[in-house]
Amino acid sequence: MRTPVKLLSTPLLVALAVGSAATAHATPPRSVSASVLSKQTVDGKDYIVSDITIEPGGSTGWHTHEGLIYGIVKTGVLTHYGSDCKQDGAFGPGTPITDPTGADHVHIGRNEGKAPLVLEVTYVDPAGAPTSDSTPSPGCNFD
Numbered sequence: 001m002r003t004p005v006k007l008l009s010t011p012l013l014v015a016l017a018v019g020s021a022a023t024a025h026a027t028p029p030r031s032v033s034a035s036v037l038s039k040q041t042v043d044g045k046d047y048i049v050s051d052i053t054i055e056p057g058g059s060t061g062w063h064t065h066e067g068l069i070y071g072i073v074k075t076g077v078l079t080h081y082g083s084d085c086k087q088d089g090a091f092g093p094g095t096p097i098t099d100p101t102g103a104d105h106v107h108i109g110r111n112e113g114k115a116p117l118v119l120e121v122t123y124v125d126p127a128g129a130p131t132s133d134s135t136p137s138p139g140c141n142f143d
Contacts, residue, residue: 026134027108027143031058037120041127048131054078054111059143062108063132066103067125071097075116079110085140090113106135108143 029056038049045067054060054076062083073095080089083106091097096121099107111117123131137143 021066026137027061027136027137028140029059029061031055031111031143032060044127046127046129047124048125050057050121050123050131052116052119052121054109054119056111056114056116057110058117059130060109061143062106062137063130064103064106064135065099065123065125066101066129067123067131068101069097069099069121069123069131071119071121073097074118074120076111076115077113078119079112081108081110081140081142082140083107085138103133103140104136104139110142 007131014074022041032052034050034052036048036050038047040047051074073091075093078089078091078095078097079087082088088107099105
């Protein structure tokens with residue numbers, strides 16, 4: 001997730017060549033729980049409000065968003081990385097966050113702290129679309 005200030009992102013590099021073809025696997029969330037607070041469909045769009053908790057050491061897994069996402073950090077610190085494996089933000093309590101949409105904006109959110117990270121997030125997606133799409137790791141030394 002990102003702050004409203006535009007942050008740089010690079011496209012996911014998916015080509016792996018080490019002498020033979022390799023199959024890339026999606027990276028699922030780790031130590032994450034979510035509860036849907038509200039869901040409405042209006043004019044072909046789903047509006048979903050969720051509380052998301054990421055335990056210490058947990059992560060969202062590498063993913064993208066087809067729709068818009070807006071949120072706020074309630075407790076803890078969200079550490080955000082782009083597909084270039086570089087940290088592009090650390091967001092504490094009260095910080096508004098958003099992420100760009102599209103398959104070329106691969107990212108991961110991590111809780112590198114010692115306390116649970118809690119986010120309240122609003123997703124605006126095409127009706128029936130997932131709130132995020134898991135992607136393979138871009139090859140960083142963490143997931």
